[in-house]
Amino acid sequence: LEQIIIPAASTSMPQRWKETGSQSASTSEPGQEQHLDQIIIPVASTSMPQRWNEKGSQSASTSKPGQEQQLDGIIQAASTSTLPGWNDYNLPRSDVLSGTRGEYLRIGVPLYEASIRCDWNAAKAIFDKYPEKQLFRCSITENNETALHVAASLKRSNKQVENFVKNLVDLMTYEDLELENSDGDTALLLAAVAGNIQAVKIMVIMNRTLLTIPGSHGMMPLIVAASYGNYEVVKFLYGCSRELFYDDENRVWLLQKCVEADMFDVALKIVKNGPGLGSGDILRALDILEALARKPYAFSVTKSNIIKRITSPVFALIGLRIGAYEKESEALQLLKLIWEDIAKGPKEVINYILGLVDPVVDSANSKSNIQLPRIQYSSRLMFIAAEMGNTTFLVELIRRYLDLIWKVKDHNMSIFHIAVKYRHEGIYNLLYEIGSMRDKITPLTDDNYNNMLHLAGKRTTKVRLADVSGPALQMQRELLWFKEVRSMLHPDHRERKNKDGQTPHDLFIEEHKELIREGEKWLKETANQCMVVATLIATIAFAAAFTVPGGYNQTDGIPIFYRKPTFVAFVVSDAMSLFLSSTSILTFLSILTSRYAECDFVESLPTKLMLGVATLFLSITAMMITFSVSFFILYHKEMQWVPISIGVFALMPVILYIVLQYHVLSDVIRSTYGSRYLFKPGKQVLYYVNPRV
Structure with a gap:
């Protein structure tokens, strides 16, 4: 079979097929019968779908004797519903697209705009104006998409979209919902891609067969929704289609997509409800x-x-x-x-x-x-x-x-070497649970003779360093890792040289030169900025000590309100503010004058930074207390709302400081003191699990 003859007047036939058929007809030799209502199209045409080719062959082989077979072709019925292959795509009617340009601008464009806006009143007006065309079954885009395709593909799910889809589906038949665009996608599949859960529910309730119609890539709507990470759609579709699960391949494929999209609850149900x-x-x-x-x-x-x-x-x-x-x-x-x-x-x-x-x-x-x-x-x-x-x-x-503990990678590195390289203390701590086996694992070297301590000497990735704020604390974490691995390694291996002739410590110094400079710069900038604030607080606190609220008695120089309890609170909080700010100044000054040696980053500099930031915070708090209490001294009972209001507003700077600087202080405390427990597992997890209650 080399040709297929189809009706020339078919409105649902693609334009390129008409052109191909016209060329074939015009080049035919005299004497060959040419019907005005038919077009001869070569079966080998590259623009013809393969499925059409196959179905044409089947039709030819099953045709009855006496049926006209012209030019070794097949004469198909005039109805577009009998077109082989073309019907496989289940395309909508193309009355709008195949009409004149003016008709498309008058009908197709307004209907598309109404569908994209989900304006049901506008869409219904168009449907009612042309009832004979049944526009809800017609393509309104070049990709052969109906109004339902357009609305279902919207990446929003609200009441307006839901009402539009529901009203549109009410006009359609069971079979209309199965119409596909040129890509072979139903409206349900497009809704699954967009995550339009309400549209999905409406269509599935109307026609459950949609669940088993694959899209252009052969994937079911459920798998497509999982691929795009639309959790609500996946959960709903899985509940609807679990009993008609397709096959093992689709089930495992869906399981993989759910895991990749972090839908572990659905993945767990798939494993429990299906074969292993x-x-x-x-x-x-x-x-x-x-x-x-x-x-x-x-x-x-x-x-x-x-x-x-x-x-x-x-x-x-x-x-x-x-x-x-x-x-x-x-x-x-x-x-x-x-x-x-x-x-x-x-x-x-x-x-x-x-x-x-x-x-x-x-x-x-x-x-x-x-x-x-x-x-x-x-x-x-x-x-x-x-x-x-x-x-x-x-x-x-x-x-x-x-036996996995003994396995090594291509470069002779175990999982513990990888843990050191990427600074994963949880995996590294498993060394404490394997007993004497670690003495055989830790000395392993890679192709360049780098042992585990060399890996600790190399600077880790920026992603891992970003877990700790500030270059100084990052340097501290790197030093802690180096010290820990050094203590784990046998003394004979601590000074071994690699292929480049470097000991682990030499490699550490070379790899961390830039980080030391960055840490020094960061600490000095932080200390300078904090010291300016601490100096201002100390100045204010010192001045407030000699300008007490209400002034002094002119005869004996004693403060007028010294008998009030609030005055005592004023004096104490002012003194605390002065002492704390002065301590903060001295602490930050010691940071500026530090020698910034390698060992200083382990405990000395982080401790000073922690002390300076903490005392600065407390001095700000004491200063705001001093400020608020002064108003309680001056205002009497009938005006108590004034100092109360001021006291409430005085909390704002304190809260703001906590929000902005808490992460720095917490990181310093965790790095300096919490790191003591960084490499000591709290309980065994590998071979023994504590019984849980």
């Missing part, structure tokens, strides 16, 4: 685990309120359980189910997923019938988790596959 992953789709399982490995934030433990945490151990003593005060995250529950399912499979599958074998060699040597894919990943699963600092993920893998 097993070893049937290794690559998809690897993609899912890799997505989980890259999300350490998803594995945080949800803690109960403080009352339950306090009372749970008490009730446990008498044998009563009132619920766990630490709840596992949905991501962790999902990981346990998937990993438990995979762990039941053949060992070579597990090794491949973890990246512990060469897939080509292992497939040749394997005794099982499973063929591992020939594909190379940039990094192995467990080392991705180590780079991301996903401690919980690694712990779950190691519990079921204990």
